[in-house]
Amino acid sequence: MERGKLIADRYELIGRLGRGGMGEVWAARDRVLHREVALKLLDLDGLAQADLPRRFEREAVAAAQIVHPNVAALYDRGIHDDVLFLVMEKVDGQTLTARLQAESPFPLTRAVAVASGICAALEAAHRAQVIHYDIKPHNVILTGDGLVKVIDFGIAGFVQAAFTVARSSQLAPAGTPEFGAPEQFLTERGDERSDLYALGGMLFAMLAGRPPFAGHNSIAVVRRKLDEEAPHLDAFRPGLPPELTALVAELLERDPDRRPQSAQQVQQRLQALLTSCAAAEAPTAAMPPTPPTRLMDDASQRAPRPPSPKSWDHASTDETPFTADALMPRRFTNDLGIEFARIAEGTRPSHEAGPSDLAEDFARRDCAEVVVGVYAEQPGPHATPENPVYVSVQVFAFPDAATARDAHGYLGDGGGSWRLTIWSARDGGGLAPCPDEVRRSYRWRWSWRQYRYLAVALAYRADLPNDSSIEPWLAAAARRAAYSTGPKNHHGA
Structure with missing residues (x-):
């Protein structure tokens, strides 16, 4: 499809919003009702079934019955040039995926509210x-x-049913390996409790900064999900309310009969947790009232970051040399037990850190240079030496913590999202920007601010796969690379 094309003599394609395994999503203009909509084109090549339109109609009509402020509404459906399409409410905002990439783990109250x-x-x-x-x-x-x-109610169920009929010998499961329920990867289609399992996985990810299960690829993740009990949330984030960790554990039970049996039951428990969180955060009578703040902007509720290394001298002034050796480790080990070694480093002008508008924004914040390091996955029992993960790390130094916090918000809100330069090691030594193919491939970003320093890590693989199954692998590398950076001496301002 191309911009300007008219679908069903009514919906004019304005711009592509995304592309996935099931097709494309476009921003479109409804010429009849004069409003912008989101239009999803479903690519189901090879599924030429006589009853496909009927199945599509049934799923779409059912999804259109959901009227709720937390659900993106389904407006229309149809077939255009043998392509199935859905017309949905266009929701302006940021996906939870992007928000978790920018800031994770979430503060307790925000995670429960989401x-x-x-x-x-x-x-x-x-x-x-x-x-x-x-x-x-x-x-x-x-x-x-x-x-x-x-978003996307009715779509995954329809696609799963279509694939199940087309490939009668094998069920093609709906669901993402990291969040789908175990039964969806066996011989069952699943039910309402499968959605609740996925909700538990997302709550775990928001609070722990990672999904419950990780693995080398999708098959490894599913295998662990089928064979192992879900890890305990408090092992990744101690100090959470017992009622919350118990709820997450129940939602992630392998046996659907041992999970909460309805969304209504889960919602009652989440609402009780929100009430208790609000009570715990309320000021006491002896304290002067503070002006209300938005949940998304309340810095006091941010989740705790990993503690600073004991070698840092909190009493000294910040006299850290602006070099890779002073700000980055030579080696680090991520949460999956994989070791990474620094293979290239250097200091570059800030205008090389990204496109001109981003460089100008950082220059206005008195950030003239950036320290760059490139890390490569090392051989080991859990590593993939035939296709190693690389991490490009950039560290920015600002005049003070407030300026660094402002720059971090700029990146986290999408101002510089994914547009930073991705660095690689140059043959013969030194640094080189990665080719454009890396920017179009599947990669993972993690950022962390420590006082006046901002570290941004981008993880990618050499063969440039655009495959979400490697997400846990890349996320673990980027996350630990970012958290491992920081000054050896700082004044804590």
């Missing part, structure tokens, strides 16, 4: 007898005014 919004959407959908089958961060949008919107 989970409650998702659960409210599931409660409305299940009441209409619609199961999502693919609840994951990419299908949740956080709007600018703080509303949680779940």
